[in-house]
Amino acid sequence: MNFFDQVYEVVKKIPAGCVMTYGQVALRLRSGPPAARINISPQFVGWALHANKAGSGVPYHRVVNKDGRLAPGYAFGGPGEQKNRLISEGVKFIDEDHVDLESCVL
């Protein structure tokens, strides 16, 4: 169980229609179960997801940066695809590129 898997576990727990920021995930890992607690910077959350292969069952399109903006174009077939998945899951967008973080604060 490395920090990779822990990131995946947290992301997997994000319900459909909800989004979480990198910072939120990192914070959750830091304040999670002591046995699994790791000091992680938000940067590595994204990096772990990037290292993960798309299709591993990890809905990492639900992870956005603190502004609620999607990854520049490193996800799936591009930001459009990620956005598409979020919309089809019922995630609200306050802007063309910004998801509504208030719609589901975990």
Added chain:
DNA sequence: GTCCTGACGAGTA
């Protein structure tokens, strides 16, 4: 075996 990089965020100047 070692060095650099990498989807970010928070703090300081």
Added chain:
DNA sequence: GTACTCGCCAGGA
């Protein structure tokens, strides 16, 4: 208010 720097861990070259 804006811009820059540092920190975190693991994988790849």
